[in-house]
Amino acid sequence: MALSLGLLPKVLREPLGLSYLLARASDTIADCGTLAAGERVALLQSIQAALAESTYESLPPVNVSEAFTAAERGLLDALPRLLALLAESAERDELVCLWGEILEGQLFDLLRVTPGSAPLDHAELERYCDLVAGSVGRCWTRLIARYFPAGLRAPVDELLPLASCYGKGLQLLNIVRDREGDRAIGRQYIAEAAIAEHLERTRAWLASGDRYLQALSPGRILMASALPLDLARATLPLVASAPPGERAKLPRHRVRMILVGGAVSLVLPRRPDPV
Numbered sequence: 578m579a580l581s582l583g584l585l586p587k588v589l590r591e592p593l594g595l596s597y598l599l600a601r602a603s604d605t606i607a608d609c610g611t612l613a614a615g616e617r618v619a620l621l622q623s624i625q626a627a628l629a630e631s632t633y634e635s636l637p638p639v640n641v642s643e644a645f646t647a648a649e650r651g652l653l654d655a656l657p658r659l660l661a662l663l664a665e666s667a668e669r670d671e672l673v674c675l676w677g678e679i680l681e682g683q684l685f686d687l688l689r690v691t692p693g694s695a696p697l698d699h700a701e702l703e704r705y706c707d708l709v710a711g712s713v714g715r716c717w718t719r720l721i722a723r724y725f726p727a728g729l730r731a732p733v734d735e736l737l738p739l740a741s742c743y744g745k746g747l748q749l750l751n752i753v754r755d756r757e758g759d760r761a762i763g764r765q766y767i768a769e770a771a772i773a774e775h776l777e778r779t780r781a782w783l784a785s786g787d788r789y790l791q792a793l794s795p796g797r798i799l800m801a802s803a804l805p806l807d808l809a810r811a812t813l814p815l816v817a818s819a820p821p822g823e824r825a826k827l828p829r830h831r832v833r834m835i836l837v838g839g840a841v842s843l844v845l846p847r848r849p850d851p852v
Contacts, residue, residue, distance in 0.1 A: 580836070584801035588724050592668040593717065595659065599672070600679045602656050607683040610762065611644040618687050625680045628673050668720065675716040682708030692763030702749070702766065707741060710748035714740030714789075721798060728799075731792040739789035743806070746782030749775060750809050754816045754825055776817055783809055790847040800842035807835045 582594050606612075606620050645653065663672060682705055689701065697705065718740040722733040729736065752759075752766050753775050759766060767775050786806045793799040808827065815825035 581801040581804050584797055584804070586725070586797060589720055589798070592666055592672055592720065595662055595666065596672045596675050596713075596716065598652070598655075598659055599663065599676050602652050602659065603676070603680055603683055605645065605649045605652055607687055609644050609649075614687055614691070618684060621680055621684050621687070625677065625684070628677050628680070631673075671716060671719060675712055678708050678712035682712075690764050690766060694765065696765050696768040696771075702752075703745065705766075706745040706748040706752075710744035711741035712744070714742075714744035717802070721793075725798060728794045728796060729792060730794055736789060736792055739785045739792075742782045743786030743789050746779050746784075746786055747805055747809055749779045749782065750813060750816065753779065754812070754819075757822050758824060776813070779813065783813075787847070787849065791849065793847065795842060795844050795846055797843065799847060800839050803842050803847060804836070804839055807839060808832065811835060 579597065582590055582597060585593065603621060603624060606617055609617060663669060666672060685705055685708065689697070689705075715737050718729075718733060718736050721728055753772060756765075756767060756769070756772075783806060786809075790799065790803050790806065793802055811831055812825060812827050815827065819825040
């Protein structure tokens with residue numbers, strides 16, 4: 578998402594950039610393996626409760642211990658300032674809604690995906706992907722509709738389901754790609770025997786992303802919105818063919834080529850290109 582944010586007009590980049598940093602902060606807490614799971618859950622629940630009560634401006638500071646790296650401590654130290662920016666944001670309600678959904682997904686992850694637990698069933702997996710990534714697609718779309726309605730070539734109500742599926746596809750691709758590393762730390766989201774099925778589901782959700790992009794007008798917003806799909810499309814075959822135990826990674830030169838190739842979105846509409 579960080580690459581995409583830099584391509585957006587400032588009026589979209591600022592609220593979405595803030596939401597990205599807030600989600601990164603809570604994700605840092607959720608992923609801190611050196612903190613007890615119960616402590617991480619309690620910290621996230623305190624943020625969740627503050628959001629629900631609209632008291633997030635005075636949220637107690639997170640105890641930034643040696644459990645976090647220097648970069649992580651820097652991000653968590655900045656959380657009070659980020660919360661102040663959230664309180665002042667013209668898009669406060671939208672961003673609070675988004676962060677609330679992401680927090681719900683992060684808590685579900687911590688409470689459900691535990692060492693020795695069974696893989697997620699289809700409904701659980703879709704719910705998780707929707708909370709942490711489909712939510713981003715919906716927020717992204719609503720903000721485009723608010724500030725650049727001429728950039729949408731279809732009604733926003735038609736685009737929201739496509740945006741949700743687009744986000745879910747990106748998240749599921751990450752889950753399939755990272756499954757070996759997750760399994761090594763006792764976290765199993767998906768069963769190895771069902772990888773082919775999950776890859777097919779990923780393709781279907783990403784195909785919704787392609788339909789979503791066809792409904793955006795050429796320009797910076799289309800370029801920013803298309804970049805994750807172009808990267809995912811290039812990564813998907815690498816994930817599907819990766820040897821057991823090897824994490825697929827897109828070479829940097831391919832990323833640069835995709836960035837350059839995406840410039841066509843500035844002047845031309847998106848063409849159908851099934852995943």
